[in-house]
Amino acid sequence: MTEQVTSADLWESIDRLHAWLDANRAHEGADELLLRVLKLSEEVGEVAQAVIGATGQNPRKGTSHSWEDVRAELCDVVITALVALRALTPEAREVFTAHLEGVRARSLGSST
Numbered sequence: 001m002t003e004q005v006t007s008a009d010l011w012e013s014i015d016r017l018h019a020w021l022d023a024n025r026a027h028e029g030a031d032e033l034l035l036r037v038l039k040l041s042e043e044v045g046e047v048a049q050a051v052i053g054a055t056g057q058n059p060r061k062g063t064s065h066s067w068e069d070v071r072a073e074l075c076d077v078v079i080t081a082l083v084a085l086r087a088l089t090p091e092a093r094e095v096f097t098a099h100l101e102g103v104r105a106r107s108l109g110s111s112t
Contacts, residue, residue, distance in 0.1 A: 011093045018086040036084045047073040
């Protein structure tokens, strides 16, 4: 039987990843923050590479990835973004939740 991951588990994991990165950082201050945000570009590039590989767009490589690879790379993007947000603010959960609610309200309208 598998356990469901809760929102609290997600944010605990993000906090732990943030702490682990902080304990093992190679740079300090603004440079460290900039590099955490830039890590997103690397991860997005890996999504693009996986999509190209899953569709066989590179004739030299053929089909080199699967759609499972694409899903995994998208998850890496989300995790990297949440860790970068956590690096910007200890209130990452609250900031993200408020922003998501704003996007939801603009896109889907009121739930009442």
